[in-house]
Amino acid sequence: MIEIDHVTKRYGEKLAVDDVSFVVRPGVVTGFLGPNGAGKSTTMRMIVGLDAPTSGRVRVNGRSYRSFEAPLHEVGALLEARAIHTGRSAYHHLLAMAQTHGIGRQRVDEVIDIVGLASVARKRAGGFSLGMGQRLGIASALLGDPQTLILDEPSNGLDPEGILWIRTLLKRLAGEGRTVFLSSHLMSEMAVTAEHLVIVGRGRVIADTTVEQVVAQASADAAVHVRAPEATALREALAAEGVHIRSAERGVLEIRGLSAERIGERAAEQGLVLYELTPQLASLEDAYMRLTADAVEYGTHSTHESLELVA
């Protein structure tokens, strides 16, 4: 469990984190989202004691990071991952870390297996690809078998196989009852990895809820896609104030202002056949864009205009 309680972080004039409070619970993967400069890395650094809050309190597994005698056993972190430039092999890199923390060789072999580096563990880690480097970073985070894991952009630069592997691993670790907290700018990946989300913008919390809820809220005014052989009759049966129906092609209706359930009921009442009845759910990316529209510090703010100019 990670508890962030009224945490503020200033760097001189810059307010990087502004009175932020949230709790990351064990058992589910929690995603940490926000535009560039929103304060995600700063918050993560404070969780693992690399930075101190200007005010407020951070607790991991019920205690402050500084009070841990063996932090590696409490919280594993993959922060600002980059290829490790070292002449050491992955095995010796992990072994050195293990030895300074009283962790046995057997655990080094275990984490090498977990992250799938067994075949290259004796090779120089400096020559590793980005994906192999990420796996080594995750092995380091897992070394102390910690209850809590924090990963900043773990999928960064990984190929599809690597991304799938990380997703499966993180879900498994959460399924074991651990606290898993990860940041990512890959919305499609976050949508299938995380169950809960904390979204920040300009140093403040914008949303702290489930992925399902974020998507449902953004989909509230979305259209229902309907395919019906007697589309004209259906259109007439559904016509009412507040109902907007568009037809992009023959036999297909895009309906706003009525739920899929209501459309199905009205069609049944009239004895009209439906071939398809699909609520058009917003994607997590759509939902995120709407939620953070006012919080983007370094965006262009003119994506749509630019697209129109190009078109």
Ligand SMILES: Nc1ncnc2c1ncn2[C@@H]1O[C@H](COP(=O)(O)OP(=O)(O)OP(=O)(O)O)[C@@H](O)[C@H]1O
């Ligand atoms: N050591 C520092 N000194 C001064 N300002 C800093 C420092 N670290 C971060 N900041 C500033 O604090 C703000 C939050 O930065 P942070 O790196 O936490 O954002 P982020 O959400 O992780 O962004 P990104 O998605 O780009 O990684 C930014 O405006 C950044 O420039």
